[in-house]
Amino acid sequence: MKIIKAESAGFCFGVKRAVDTVYKCTETGTDEKIYTYGPIIHNEEVVKDMEKRGVRVIRSEEDLAALKEGTVIIRSHGVEKRVYEELEKKGIHIVDATCPFVKKIHKIVEKHSEQGDRIIIIGNPDHPEVQGIRGWAKSPVSVIRNVEEAESFSCPADQKICIVAQTTFNYNKFKELVEIIEKKSYDVSVLNTICNATKERQTEARSIAETVDAMIVIGDKHSSNTQKLFEICRKACNNTYYIQTLGDLDLNQLGSVETVGITAGASTPNNIIEEVQNNVRIIF
Numbered sequence: 361m362k363i364i365k366a367e368s369a370g371f372c373f374g375v376k377r378a379v380d381t382v383y384k385c386t387e388t389g390t391d392e393k394i395y396t397y398g399p400i401i402h403n404e405e406v407v408k409d410m411e412k413r414g415v416r417v418i419r420s421e422e423d424l425a426a427l428k429e430g431t432v433i434i435r436s437h438g439v440e441k442r443v444y445e446e447l448e449k450k451g452i453h454i455v456d457a458t459c460p461f462v463k464k465i466h467k468i469v470e471k472h473s474e475q476g477d478r479i480i481i482i483g484n485p486d487h488p489e490v491q492g493i494r495g496w497a498k499s500p501v502s503v504i505r506n507v508e509e510a511e512s513f514s515c516p517a518d519q520k521i522c523i524v525a526q527t528t529f530n531y532n533k534f535k536e537l538v539e540i541i542e543k544k545s546y547d548v549s550v551l552n553t554i555c556n557a558t559k560e561r562q563t564e565a566r567s568i569a570e571t572v573d574a575m576i577v578i579g580d581k582h583s584s585n586t587q588k589l590f591e592i593c594r595k596a597c598n599n600t601y602y603i604q605t606l607g608d609l610d611l612n613q614l615g616s617v618e619t620v621g622i623t624a625g626a627s628t629p630n631n632i633i634e635e636v637q638n639n640v641r642i643i644f
């Protein structure tokens with residue numbers, strides 16, 4: 361009997377850094393209130409655990425407006441520039457856990473927009489990371505997420521354009537959309553700001569799922585990257601289970617299999633992955 365756990369399962373570098381930052385802040389022993397700007401990750405278990413340690417979540421503009429003191433931790437997705445400015449104005453202590461790869465996009469967008477470039481973000485306009493990136497531009501921004509939007513994009517012919525991507529955007533789709541825009545003969549600089557962490561996790565999950573009898577994908581039901589991981593694994597292995605925690609897994613279902621693969625979405629903590637791995641090991 362064999363269990364193969366994906367090395368890339370669970371937190372990416374940026375999420376791990378943000379989660380560690382929150383726990384470190386809770387250990388300082390001061391009475392200062394700690395907030396995260398939005399839930400630190402898409403994982404109910406982790407957010408609940410942080411709440412138990414006194415960490416509150418700023419969920420709306422009203423929450424932000426009502427804030428008078430304390431420490432605010434910026435999550436890995438990053439935020440608009442105006443959020444830093446508002447917090448600074450109130451004298452609130454900011455702990456910036458924006459992923460450095462996202463921070464890099466903020467700097468690109470700020471610099472290019474200062475030079476007068478039109479910014480195009482290839483990504484989902486509703487995603488907080490994209491909203492954050494948008495908030496660093498000093499010139500008009502277009503967010504493009506599909507072929508129709510790329511085809512209908514237009515701006516003055518002499519306008520320089522700078523294209524960046526949401527870090528988790530699919531590379532092939534990004535290329536396709538960039539090609540459509542480039543055909544319009546604008547002066548375009550393209551900066552591929554896609555982060556490889558997601559792709560590597562998906563590639564490894566697919567190759568494990570192809571070789572095992574059963575595959576377990578661990579992650580929050582609302583996490584889009586876990587849903588995608590599940591789809592990829594199920595295509596390669598019919599016997600794929602999507603669980604949030606060990607409690608969702610019926611170990612009897614794994615009774616007759618010889619090899620089990622395990623992977624997890626970007627917001628699944630290591631202790632949950634280990635717990636599943638250890639319990640699967642016990643039944644074999």
Ligand code: F3S
Nearest residue numbers: 372374459461527555
């Ligand atoms: Fe950062 Fe890439 Fe994760 S951009 S938050 S390391 S997916």
